[in-house]
Amino acid sequence: MRILKNKINYLLMLFVIAAGFSSCVKDEFDAPVTANVDPAGIAATHTIAQVQSMAVANVPTPITTDIVISGVIIADDESGSIYKEIIISDSTGGISIQVDVSNFNTNYPMGRRVFVKCKGLYVMKDADGNYEIGFQNGADIARIPQTLYEQYVIKGMWGLTVTPTVISLGALNSVKTNTLVQINNCEFIQANAGVTYADAPNLRFKNLTIKDCANNDIILYTSGYAKFASDTTPTGNGTIIAVYKRYSGDGELILRNTSDVRMDSTRCNGNTGNAVLMPIDSLRMLHTGTTTFAPADKKIKGIVISDISTAHINSRNVVIQDGTAGILVRFEFGASNIFFLGDEIEVIVSGLELSEFNGLLQVNNVPLANAVKVGTGTITPRVATVAQILSNAEAWESTLVQIQNATISGSGSTYSGSRTVTDVSGSMVMFTSSSATFSAQTYPVTPVTITSIVSQYNIPTPPGYQLSLRNPALDVQ
């Protein structure tokens, strides 16, 4: 009996111990694998074009029947250039699905086919002809909330390639909005070559211009939030693939990523687009007596010493000076100078005309886009006597000089026209255009210090070296 009871005790204990160890709490999980197939039981009933035809301008149209459209995602928000819109296209057109989701590319990346269950959504066309689908917010399309969008936009196969449609910038009206396009043989305009895509430090967008060799152009819009915003645009000619939209009556491109841009061939004007800086005196030396043309891929940089605000020279002209010399830059017909006294500007002179206008050397017919402000600076005028100026006039042409202890004299008491500046060494002409703001101002008769630009006008009397005053308030002391 005792033995039996001890055995029972023993067995009881064993049982209890076994019960303790038997149960295990599971911690390993099976990794689910999604098959790369389109979902069963759902298929497109309409093309994107058919749904687009249901849309009217600026009024969201509700879709009340079981319409399903299907397309491949042509752009996602991975680079940040696109925000909260899944752009899909099929062979008939493209549409933007408005979703309130950041980083939707996590599950809805470029190259994935989706099926959109349109029932309950609204479709609308904006004034520019871009189509959107989403919820409704008054007269606008609202974004589908994050919790719901996966129920409307059903995921399909991924890893599909979308072939862009090759278009020509001269024939944009036929291009469908929200589709992927490719433009060949195009380049960023000179002023937009080698600049950043957008303003990243201030999170501001940029509109850059791309043109073809027939001078048709299109805007490239880049958001300040794009990851590539601080990358610089290529300077050559080549291909761009982007999403086509319309904005304010014009075509507009949105870049998905900088890998979609390949522009490293020679530009339309024969340059590579990478202009090299040359000193102004070297440029001047290229003119040996007759009109000549500046070589390819060259630019000059100087500080503006003419004053736009006093209109003392022609509105198409600006005078710049660097450490070596100065020169007059004359912009092309229809363009006016936009640069201020003290601006430091770079001017691409590749292939442009170097000629003399009545003895004054100029770079002629410069496209305004070739000139860009790169900073500010001041030029210290060279202190010289009239005699020194006259003997060095060619070398010192278009630079700033200062004559001390000189008197102004002339047939009239105002600045307008030709006047004489006399110092101990001699005298020379100072000419002020009647269009200058100070032309009617009376000049002082006592000895003064005069700062001015050395200029030339060889009619009627060569050589015709003269001084060009910018603003007596600063120049005549």
Added chain:
Amino acid sequence: MSAIRKLILPLLFIIPCLSMAQTATLKGVVHDEAGIPVENAKIEIRPSGVFTTSDSSGSFSIFNVPYGKTEVNISGEAFNAQLISIDITQPEVNLDIQTTDRLFESAKAASDNIPVITLSDDDLREGSAGGVSSVLSASRDAFTSATSFVFSAARFRIRGYEDENFLTLMNGIPMNDIVSGRNLYSSFSGLNDVVRSREYSQGLAPATYSYGSIGGVYHIDSRASRQRKQFQTSYAHSNRSYDNRFMITYGSGISNSGWSYALSYSRRWADEGFVKGTFYDGHSYFASVEKIINSKHSLALTAFGASTKNGRSAPAVLEILDLAGTNYYNPYWGYQNGKKRNANVGHGHQPIAILTHDWKVSDRSSLLTAASFQTGSYKVSGLDWYNAEDPRPDYYRRLPSYDPFFGENPEAYAALSAEVAAALRSNEALRQIQWDKLYEANQINDTTFNGTSGKWAKYVVADRVTDNRRINFNSTYSSIINDNLQFNGGLTVQNEVSEYYKEVKDLMGADFFTDLNQFADLSNSANKDVLQNNLDNPNRILKEGDRYSYNYAAHVNHAAVWGQGVWKYNRMDYFAGVQLSNTSFYRSGKYRNGVFPNNSLGDSDTESFFNYSLKGGATYKHNGRNYFFANAAYLTRAPLFENAFVSPRTRDFIANDLKSESIYSVEGGYLLRAPRVKAKAVAYYTRFNDGTETKSFYHGDFRTFVNYTITQIDKRHAGFELAAEVNAGKGITLSAVAAIGEHIYSDRPLATITQDNKDTLLASNEIVFAKNLHVAGGPQSAYTFGINYRSKKFWFVNVNFNYFNNLYIDFNPSRRTYNALDLVEAGTAKWNEILSQERTDGQFTMDASAGWSWRLNNKFRDLKKQTFIVFNLGVSNLLNNEDMITSGFEQLRFDADTKDVNRFAPKYYYGYGTTFFASITFRMN
């Protein structure tokens, strides 16, 4: 007996007679109803407080007991305490004391109700959130018993104090983490059977093994010699944080050669606990061996550990609780291949070995010295992602309350919101983590990064790890200087190194992950360094098991020396104590952070604090029954490492003007210890000044972690603790406990706010208008009334009626600043709404428990050992009150534009509904 002894013994009788009063010797034997001797019973003379313990034959002797009426209290952990009134008139008095078994495993002690939840996603701390772990209920005192079980269901904090203010020692070693200040209850979680021998000093009362702390000190003695000689095994079933518990314990008792050993093993598990998505898997083990070398020396080696893995839950906003249809919504889990998977799994294992040397220097003094070594880690996993859609299911933008039109289009918003609400309400998977979708995102992301091709993970599960190593040394000297004075003193040295880092746990089907700062501010494109967490190893490809994101270590050293004297006289007891300590710490960074390249790698300066404490008190013993006492303490305390550094993950910047906190506390009251009535009425008043705290959270607008460092925190805790326990006769005991407190911030702290992805100050020493706001942390008022019936046939039933009130939601400091109130007119409803602090409704609950013990020897007469089977059943929250908020906090984000306090609504934790705990124990001794 030798001749010398024959001479000495009568002399021993004469010597006491030479003193003024006549004294006697009190002797006796303590045994249970079966006649089996009871060892380690405590026999205490009241009011003098002189006591002794019974030996292995149950015998005891107390000398020099004054003649006259006195009271003797006999207590022990295995039986019910008795208070006997006797009149001593002869030189030798013999007592025969028969004990009645306290039914072990009353539902209170059995259920170790340690909550396994923490307050925020970032909160890695372990251990109880506040107050004392219920495993340690030393239920002699009705108040302590109530606070550790009944009140713990509401997460009540004794006197509103943080856990840092309570000290726990095990076998002479302080069991606290000196980096976070918390007690390491988790180190012995599940080992209920072996931690039964314990002493608790409440509040400022003097303790024998430690200087203590203002809240109280627990000393647990789990050495082998203290373990009962018995074999015990039990199984319990429950529906709280775990469903099943199995325990087995063996104590050998002390052999003739002085050896004793004890072993215990406990296993607790649940596939799913009370809250959906939580699981529990815990193993705890314990071994102790002790050799009593001779009558002076004993040496014990104890080693134990608890390896616990559990799926956690998080508090949530009311909106999603409503959509989910339950207060126990858990955003941390989701379905994967049809099975529930929890993203936030905690795993802790920190085994410890303690060597304890007990030296009876003389028969009046002893020296207890202990040294310990503890190592291990605690990790919490969570989803991590890079450049991906936020996977959190309760992310505020996914909820119907999110208005994308910002109030400008109420009609369109109403339609959209209704559809979102309907979708969330009807589809559970949509309210939880969508694992399948996350795996798919990883699967389709085939790409090349830094020369590696393959699937670049968008989502991973990553562990936030803390590796700890603690070395402690503690030596306590106790000496009975004379009949009235006992001196205790000691030296404590603690060293802790905690290393923190993140580790990739599960690539979720992808081939690699990357060590890049997903919150990097890239607007200044020139500085791409900010993307790097580890500049010396940039763009690193990560595989499972690789460390990344941050890696630093906290080195903390603490040393203290203390002394305390306790004077006991007939009518008055006094004590006075002093402690001097030094705490120093520094941060050792292992990664050069890209945002703070000059302040992250390497060792920081060492911060060092010298602190001191004084305490003292007096007790007036009116007679053996009525005691009046008053105690006071003043101390300074070094700031904690984790509060001193603004953002230790990224840099070594310290809080402004870092200094020690100063605390003073007074308590006083009345105690009644009569045979049938025990009562206490205590008042307390504590002030904390110049505290420092750091909180971090993810801020969606700044897209990075934001850190709040709050300094000059002043708090005032005041209240009453009332308890009464009445033996109404016929086995019925009635008890009533009330803890009524008001714990507030007594002044305006300052807040400095920094962000982790930029070296800028968002706010510096900004005034926080927190004066008179309440300290959060459990109900500030708690009441219980209990009826207990104990039958002579060894069964009992117990019912408790409880009421909790005055629980306040933790406030967001940035909502109480000039900035937040800008443009709001003072005194308006909006002004009050922004400044006020939410108080939850009072809650009523009911608990019941019952137990029965069956002594098998009664039926099976030939069983050699005492054999018992004990049944216990406890039901908590019988009325299924599911509306009891146990804690809540305002989110640390405040929408300064709309000033809408509900835009980032507060999050709440709710107490469990009806839960039960049923156990069956088999014991042989």
